[in-house]
Amino acid sequence: MICTQCGRPASRYTVTAEGRVREVVLCPSCYAVLLAGAREERGPVRRCPACGMAIEDYRRTGLVGCAECYRYFRRELLPAVRDLQGSVTHTGKTPGADAGENYELLLERARLRTHMEQCLLKGDDAEAERLREQIKALNAAIRGERV
Template sequence: MLCERCQERPASVHVTRIINGEKTELYLCQECARELQPQLNFSIPQFLAGLLDYDPELEVKAPPAVERCPECGLTYEQFHETGRLGCPECYHHLAPRLDPLIRRIQGSSQHRGKVPRRAGGNLRLRREIENLRARLQQLVQQEEFEKAAQVRDRIRDLEGRLEKGESSQ
């Protein structure tokens, strides 16, 4: 497919714009996309900032004072513009505003990391049990009791293995 703008080079950028419910699509080459970038008004920091701003409750909860990291001087507004924090201390000093955003984007505000296959057997079992318990709650709420019973039995099996000191398969 050729670029819809210049009709010379192959299209490698797909742009979808939705304005007032009207969807338009453009297939552009790299050069035309670069030329139109100011008109497209898109950047990764703006995208992240827009994603982060989506929660209307966040603005109600946010304290009105200007929050500033004492280490690097970054304000929340600067983070909002760039999508980047200035230093590791920003996480602590801007936590009231960052935690809800991180939770919404990643599902949790706690870093869990990866577990090594050889050494992380028990930790892997505990995490699987934790996930299965959450699944069990969902199934009970959905009144899928047969599946819930299977998940309950799997949890019991894994807890037994954990007590014996076995690791997962």
């Protein structure tokens, strides 16, 4: 394709302006000029309060600047995430075959560690020590040792 403005190699872009959707064939330079003009018409550029990234930066690179960007640009990012991953809900990974029957024990150990850390932060040393002993017993069970 050839840019309709300058004749250099170009790409096809879908542009929405004044409620109308149209396709344009522009080179990267002419497209940047078109975007700059659109930004001036829209007013100030919204930037992530944590890292300063603008949504135009995401559109150009396909990368967000930080975790806060996902919250701040949620409305703009959700359609892209849905298209790329098929869903906007994170399901995570399940443990591999090596976790096997220890999976439940590993989950319980993680839960106990979290609870123990909360107890330590609150200053409940006795409860934290009780949880520490339970974690030791779980570690032994995970290794296959008798307690």
